Amino acid sequence: MSAPPVLRDVFRTLMELRGDAAASITFEDGPGPIARLDVFIYRPTESAGLTTFVTVGMATAPMPAPEGQEGGRAELWLSRSGALAPEDEQQIAMQLANLAVYPWNTGRSVTWAQIVGFEHDFPTFPGCAAVFLAGPLLKDTPNWLDTCEGRVQVITVVPITEQERAAAATVPPMTFAGNLIDSRDVFTAPSTAGA
Numbered sequence: 001m002s003a004p005p006v007l008r009d010v011f012r013t014l015m016e017l018r019g020d021a022a023a024s025i026t027f028e029d030g031p032g033p034i035a036r037l038d039v040f041i042y043r044p045t046e047s048a049g050l051t052t053f054v055t056v057g058m059a060t061a062p063m064p065a066p067e068g069q070e071g072g073r074a075e076l077w078l079s080r081s082g083a084l085a086p087e088d089e090q091q092i093a094m095q096l097a098n099l100a101v102y103p104w105n106t107g108r109s110v111t112w113a114q115i116v117g118f119e120h121d122f123p124t125f126p127g128c129a130a131v132f133l134a135g136p137l138l139k140d141t142p143n144w145l146d147t148c149e150g151r152v153q154v155i156t157v158v159p160i161t162e163q164e165r166a167a168a169a170t171v172p173p174m175t176f177a178g179n180l181i182d183s184r185d186v187f188t189a190p191s192t193a194g195a
Contacts, residue, residue, distance in 0.1 A: 003036075009147035010056050010075060017142065018042055018054070025093040032104035033061035039093035043083060050079040050138075050187055053092055058100040059145075059152040063109035071109035073149060076100055077141055078157040080124060081188040091123035099131070099157065112155060113173030115165055125189045128159035132168065134177055137186065158186050 003011070021040035028036050037057030044050055055076045063071030076096050084092070095118070102116060103109050110116065110133055117130040134156040136143055144151040160168070160180070168176040184190055 004060055006059055006073070006147045006149040006152070007056060009149075010059055010145055010152055013142075013145045013147075014040065014054060014056065017140065018052075021054075023089065025090060027057075027094070027097040030057075030097070030101045030104070032064075032101070034058065034101055034104065035060075037097050037100055039096050041089055041093070047082065050081060051084050051089070052077065052079045053089075053096055055096055055100050059147070059149075063103035064107045065109045071103065072111065072153055073147075073151075074110065074153040074155050075145065076155050076157050079138065079187050081185065084124065088124050095123055096157065110155065111153065113177075115160070115168055117165070122159035125159035127161050127190055129162065130160050130165045132158045132160050132164075132177070132180065134158050137181070159189075161190055164190075 022043040023041040025039045025041070026036060030037055034057055037055060040054045040056060042052040058075050059073040062073055065071035076099060078092065078096060080092065099116060112133055112135045114133045115130055116133065120129065122128045122131060136154060137156050141156060142154055144153055158180070164180060167179070171179070180186060
């Protein structure tokens with residue numbers, strides 16, 4: 001079965017922006033309309049670079065939303081400092097796949113400035129059992145991808161600690177995002193930030 005046109009548009013735009021991925025991991029038989037989700041992995045070209053993970057498949061359909069509201073379409077991006085072991089790439093991809101189907105498992109859409117918690121720490125981010133969903137944090141990450149079904153939101157996934165999660169509850173989302181970026185390297189686990 002071929003990919004829906006909206007996903008072909010997402011993939012085409014991703015190829016224009018990032019080129020060929022170094023690897024991809026496929027997850028099949030997801031909930032709701034997500035029959036297949038691919039996580040593309042872009043490995044760093046230098047030791048100080050970023051490994052970037054991008055989902056393609058979440059935008060298959062609009063996310064569930066409360067009656068009278070639109071859920072919109074989205075894809076997830078996460079960047080992690082340095083090269084990673086294959087098993088770490090697999091674990092991150094699996095966690096992103098779980099997050100991508102979260103709207104269909106809970107009936108709630110996701111967007112920028114939200115926090116989603118997990119039962120366990122995000123892989124390679126010890127002490128981070130939640131993620132902050134942000135807009136683009138890197139200059140080469142777009143806000144939106146144009147597709148035949150309209151705009152698909154690009155959501156940057158930032159693992160955060162419980163202390164950071166508590167701080168997020170006390171300030172507006174933009175203030176929290178600014179404070180977080182000023183306080184540490186969000187592309188590295190907090191325990192190794194600045195190392």
